[in-house]
Amino acid sequence: MSEKKISDQTNPENRKSIPLDWSYAEALENTSHATFNKSYGLFINGSFTNYDENQSFESINPANGEAIYRCTEASESDVDSAVKAARAAFEGEWGNYSGTQRSHYLYRIARMLQERAREFAVLESMDGGKPIRESRDVDIPLAAAYFFYYAGWADKLAFAFPGKHPKPLGVCAQIIPWNFPLLMLAWKIAPALACGNTVVLKPAETTSLTALKFCELLKDIGLPNGVVNIITGAGSTGEYLVQHPDIDKIAFTGSTGVGKSIQRSIAKRQISATFELGGKGAYILFDDAALNEAVEGIVNAIFFNQGHVCCAGSRLLVQEGVADRVIDLLKKRMQHLIIGDPLDKNTDIGAVNSRTQLDTIQRYVDTGIKEGASCYECSGTLPNKGFYFPPTLLTGVSQSSTVVQEEIFGPVLTIQTFRTTEEAIEKANNTPYGLANGIWTDKGSKIFHVGTKLKSGVVWSNTYNKFDPTSPFGGYKESGKGREGGISGLHAYVKLENSGGM
Amino acid sequence: MDKQTNHTASQSNTMNSIPKTYKNYINGEFPRTESGRYYSVKDPSDKHIANVGLSTRKDIRNAVQVARKAHGAWTDKTAYNRGQIIYRIAEILSGRREQFIHEMVLLGYTKQAAEQEVNACVELIVYFAGWTDKTTQVFGSINPVASNHFNFSRQESIGVVGIICPETPSLLGMLGLLLPNMVAGNSQVLIASHQYPLPSCTFAEVLATSDVPAGIVNIITGIKTDLIPSISQHMDVDLLVGDESLDTNFRNMCELESASNMKRVYFWKSFISLDELNSTPDKTIANCLNSLKDPYHILYVQEVKTTWHPVSE
Amino acid sequence: MINRIPIDAVGIQERVTRICTRSIKRESKLQALDLALRMMDLTTLEGSDSDGKVRQLCNKALLPYTELPNIPSVAAVCVYPNRVALAKNILKNSSISVASVATAFPSGMSSLQIKLDDVEYAVSEGADEIDMVISRGAFLSGEYTKVYDEIAQIKQACGSAHLKVILETGELGSLENIRMASDLAMKAGADFIKTSTGKISPAASMPVVLVMLQAIRDNYNSTGVKVGMKPAGGIRSSKQAIQYLVMVKETLGIDWLNPSLFRFGASSLANDVLMQWVKEKTGRYQSLNYFSND
Structure with missing residues (x-):
């Protein structure tokens, strides 16, 4: 009976097809549902501007080094149009909306992101190089979750600031990095809109795609024109935005070096600014x-x-x-x-x-x-x-x-x-x-x-x-100023007036 | 004012009352300035009252150094303990009430304004003493994250703060900026009022005889033009706090220099002009006190720390 | 005797979740199904087990699916001691081993002597492998030496038969205890450690098995001895089985992807593996009506 001992089963004579190196076959995500244009204009006042080849740059898929689409390098006057649109929205329809109305838009955004999650995940991976496992399981679901969380705050702000009346700041200039493109967009836009602000957001020049696709979604839900404006471009576009005289707030996520130069450039303007910068945890x-x-x-x-x-x-x-x-x-x-x-x-x-x-x-x-x-x-x-x-x-x-x-x-x-x-x-x-x-x-x-x-x-x-979304995130020392997420994240987008209750 | 106090701090020439040399307060001691220079503080009629230290960047350096070293000893104390220590300041200040009133009057306050300001200071100290063990409860949070983690956020001290005091109210203005920082657990370097520094300097004596650990509050006198650049450029200062009415150039300088190490910068209103103080003390001091009693000031001079931990068997 | 090693259940679950995101397709899936079948201990452990029932099980083990005569046979059948001789007889010309539960299975609530007798009886009937249960009551009350000594003595009684030690993880209360019991069993001479009797819920789960695999890996790193692993109970689908194989590969490495070091104790898993197999070959989803229900 010894020929039937367990140990004998490792003998190739007895067990012919034991794989010596079981590796995982390629398991590619289906990309057929994730479509995008060859070129994009800027999303200003509720619609895309005309794309101009002479004022454009290409975006590369880092997985293979190939260009996949082109987008517009926003000029100073483009930035101005975007800020004007945001200002008009703030002083117009959006500014008059109740918290309840704002919350309904934000909930819709969250839901739409959930519905189109797989599409956004594929685009995020194609544009930025992150594994689909992460864009699918982390980036996109979390982005939706941030919108869902802050949607709920829009009509409850009074409870976030005991003894104070929170008021929106106005037009928020937001600049985000390339490591979590759509998630960073959510971290910025969700609390800003919940508090009643309007937004001009610039994605990083290597990862504009999901922000541009996000505009489609905004059109679908009928967000009033000018509430969210997305302008693409590199450092100079960011500088135009930061330097624009009619913004009320800067929210920047990126390197400590750039953060410091933004801080210097706004020193004389006494403008509200929050920063999420580098780290060495x-x-x-x-x-x-x-x-x-x-x-x-x-x-x-x-x-x-x-x-x-x-x-x-x-x-x-x-x-x-x-x-x-x-x-x-x-x-x-x-x-x-x-x-x-x-x-x-x-x-x-x-x-x-x-x-x-x-x-x-x-x-x-x-x-x-x-x-x-x-x-x-x-x-x-x-x-x-x-x-x-x-x-x-x-x-x-x-x-x-x-x-x-x-x-x-x-x-x-x-x-x-x-x-x-x-x-x-x-x-x-x-x-x-x-x-x-x-x-x-x-x-x-x-x-x-x-x-x-x-x-x-x-x-x-x-x-x-x-x-x-419920958990405040942000740095001490040179890693930033202010927090994103949770109640703390609301502080970045309101001015607090005394309610006399103290 | 009764006779006895009149004697204690008077600048009169009677033999039983001698004038005081006003010095910096650093690390619980009263050192002379590094430069050995001074300036003359005068009353409204331009009469010399006292010589006060003219500090330089080296005094700022020394003060920041000790503030950094002392920080842990203050922030590690229990909130209850810090509350008691701050309350004790009010007890001692209250006991030396007449001295402060006397100095304020010398500087040009009406007696009524001086009395009301000192009363307001005692009230403000007691008010903030009570906040030490409550800010976390009001502003902290347990965050219901969507995973198997316990997650909470609470405020912590930032570290070393540079505080630029308003010219007036000479004591209340300083305390309005200082107290939220003390509650927050920060350690501080204060640049005192230039023209009206005597109550600040005498407040140092209150601190020295209270239970506040040495190095937590350091008070520097001198000229803002000398001191603000130095403190705003200092790489080991975490936060600048000042009065909203601070000269725009100084404010801009604070904002600009803060970029060097991403200092936090906060300004809030603590200024009242001497004219206003003297003409309508009731109203102006009540309003100022009310606006200084804002616990959000504590929140602004703290950092939020969020801690995660898994929850499992 | 054995150190208590801290384990964070949330961290374990996160690792498991990540393992479960592995997407096993096409040829790697077929390899995995082949492997799963060859690693299977077809099991029947009912009070109602008759000769007929055991005979059917053995036939299924020999020829899992008549349509595909080349399909590999399973690793072993697992029965009660008094059914060993019959199984042995049916399987005598095959490479399929006969495993027997013993030691007052499933509770282990008897004297050591009776447990030893039970083992000796099963071995004398021809069992190639003995699946013993540890004394959970003793373990939980801290009598680790007693548990250790029992395993060591039973190992001796096994002679040349391989010893699988069932921890009954569903009764051990914590992952730390499971780790400790794993270390103890290996130290006492286990050839395999096994999660469950199948009589207690929860039976095998991925977090539990991950902790046991880590114990096996650490034991191998310090002693050079390769101990096998057998999750039992609760594994019903091919998908689950493949996830276990991914976990084995990414925790212990390719050496353990082998019936001599990894087994599935299951009864309904076989047909699901067969259905998936046929689906991969034909492209059609299958029905259980076409697979023998033994």
């Missing part, structure tokens, strides 16, 4: 943590969206006693990350957003190695077209290393060790940034102690990179 992993979950947390912290996340946990601080084990587990886990076509449902790591960003990441990794870091990269071949960067670990770095100090905005994790809680806190806070940090420990009291000491607007304990 620490991921503090104590030796008593649930290590398997912590390793999965690291994957979420730094490899989510190719590491193009301002709140990414890009600095792993791991307690010495478990450092080797954690790095070993992490390397094993990384072997199962699939890098490739963003539209493949099994892709974990998609394309880097642009050639420029790819070069930046490469430059940082080179600098890290030059400064003495050891580099571990995910094995496996990258697609031969498009912009891809493998998940990377940099060990042997110190607090003074460039790669520890500066935001890389790519799938690159630096790893440092620490011995005591105080050392971890000190290292985590030793940066001009203060957006988010992570704490991993099984000890509740330690979470509250460390969490209180960390100088950041978000503390993820035993989790990382979680977002929710």
